[in-house]
Amino acid sequence: xxxxxxxxxxxxxxxxxxxxxxxxxxxxxxxxxxxxxxxxxxxxxxxxxxxxxxxxxxxxxxxxxxxxxxxxxxxxxxxxxxxxxxxxxxxxxxxxxxxxxxxxxxxxxxxxxxxxxxxxxxxxxxxxxxxxxxxxxxxxxxxxxxxxxxxxxxxxxxxxxxxxxxxxxxxxxxxxxxxxxxxxxxxxxxxxxxxxxxxxxxxxxxxxxxxxxxxxxxxxxxxxxxxxxxxxxxxxxxxxxxxxxxxxxxxxxxxxxxxxxxxxxxxxxxxxxxxxxxxxxxxxxxxxxxxxxxxxxxxxxxxxxxxxxxxxxxxxxxxxxxxxxxxxxxxxxxxxxxxxxxxxxxxxxxxxxxxxxxxxxxxxxxxxxxxxxxxxxxxxxxxxxxxxxxxxxxxxxxxxxxxxxxxxx
Ligand SMILES: [Zn+2]
Numbered sequence: 001x002x003x004x005x006x007x008x009x010x011x012x013x014x015x016x017x018x019x020x021x022x023x024x025x026x027x028x029x030x031x032x033x034x035x036x037x038x039x040x041x042x043x044x045x046x047x048x049x050x051x052x053x054x055x056x057x058x059x060x061x062x063x064x065x066x067x068x069x070x071x072x073x074x075x076x077x078x079x080x081x082x083x084x085x086x087x088x089x090x091x092x093x094x095x096x097x098x099x100x101x102x103x104x105x106x107x108x109x110x111x112x113x114x115x116x117x118x119x120x121x122x123x124x125x126x127x128x129x130x131x132x133x134x135x136x137x138x139x140x141x142x143x144x145x146x147x148x149x150x151x152x153x154x155x156x157x158x159x160x161x162x163x164x165x166x167x168x169x170x171x172x173x174x175x176x177x178x179x180x181x182x183x184x185x186x187x188x189x190x191x192x193x194x195x196x197x198x199x200x201x202x203x204x205x206x207x208x209x210x211x212x213x214x215x216x217x218x219x220x221x222x223x224x225x226x227x228x229x230x231x232x233x234x235x236x237x238x239x240x241x242x243x244x245x246x247x248x249x250x251x252x253x254x255x256x257x258x259x260x261x262x263x264x265x266x267x268x269x270x271x272x273x274x275x276x277x278x279x280x281x282x283x284x285x286x287x288x289x290x291x292x293x294x295x296x297x298x299x300x301x302x303x304x305x306x307x308x309x310x311x312x313x314x315x316x317x318x319x320x321x322x323x324x325x326x327x328x329x330x331x332x333x334x335x336x337x338x339x340x341x342x343x344x345x346x347x348x349x350x351x352x353x354x355x356x357x358x359x360x361x362x363x364x365x366x367x368x369x370x371x372x373x374x375x376x377x378x379x380x381x382x383x384x385x386x387x388x389x390x391x392x393x394x395x396x397x398x399x400x401x402x403x404x405x406x407x408x409x
Pocket of ligand 1: 367368369370371372381382383384385386389
């Protein structure tokens with residue numbers, strides 16, 4: 001037996017250790033009294049709360065999490081969740097109170113402190129207490145410098161306040177967190193913030209800085225349409241039409257789908273430079289490169305009509321309507337041109353034929369993130385505040401829809 005004794009002792013020690021560990025896991029000293037933590041897991045409230053949360057029944061979730069918090073008064077997580085639920089319900093004052101109470105707890109660990117402050121910052125933001133929200137998020141970053149969520153929220157808050165330099169700094173820190181090269185999204189956001197800084201410089205009358213900012217924005221994101229537009233405008237204000245034309249031509253080259261934004265500027269500046277023929281040439285190049293480009297056709301049609309070539313213009317517009325029958329701008333251009341020709345019957349009949357099944361609408365731009373609709377192209381969504389999310393909405397040509405319907409029937 002003798003040789004087995006040490007082994008037996010080791011086994012007993014192991015078992016005792018396990019038992020102590022289990023007890024430690026089960027009970028926790030909470031403000032001087034032992035609390036059975038297992039009770040929380042055995043009580044149904046926490047799981048029920050989660051189920052209601054998943055089902056979107058916030059009121060019932062609050063009830064269950066409240067009951068769960070009573071079972072385990074020491075739990076930080078449950079009270080955090082409760083506060084967040086109050087915020088989501090719009091009870092911001094209650095959310096703030098809940099989260100502020102948590103800050104009063106002694107011996108909060110650093111990251112716990114940061115998490116509570118983050119929730120509090122979101123409460124303040126929701127309640128419109130911008131300064132206090134900014135303060136809370138900055139405090140989170142002091143405790144936890146790599147907290148992405150705090151940085152994202154700070155960037156949005158600064159951008160909403162048009163504090164572009166601070167927003168830029170927040171995004172730069174976010175980009176650095178990823179390590180390595182900044183992602184394409186980081187680059188795009190930084191480009192838009194650079195652009196906003198350029199516009200701010202323009203407002204302050206500092207054109208050289210504005211030009212630097214616009215060029216920096218283009219370096220960050222080479223298809224940055226608004227920066228090209230403003231860069232050209234600034235060059236023109238410097239009495240340099242050739243440089244302005246160059247900036248707008250780079251836009252056409254780098255972002256052909258946005259080329260139309262520079263059309264009227266280019267048309268004017270080519271005339272200034274004494275080379276008006278460059279404009280119709282540009283439109284024809286765009287149409288050849290993209291047969292669906294209805295905006296280049298519209299611009300060329302107007303250009304020709306102004307020079308008395310209305311019939312040619314109408315042909316272009318009819319081609320454009322065939323590509324995009326829903327663009328109101330095309331129809332608005334067609335009507336006066338038809339009138340100018342005294343409504344020739346053959347052309348009117350062709351027009352009626354083209355438009356028979358079209359639905360007209362005036363809000364062709366939609367945010368791909370939140371589906372916000374706008375009658376004009378916006379660079380930042382007023383609803384979800386995201387950058388560069390607007391695309392032109394297209395409804396399939398009526399004929400296609402008909403044939404699909406036939407197939408479905
Ligand atoms: Zn949006």
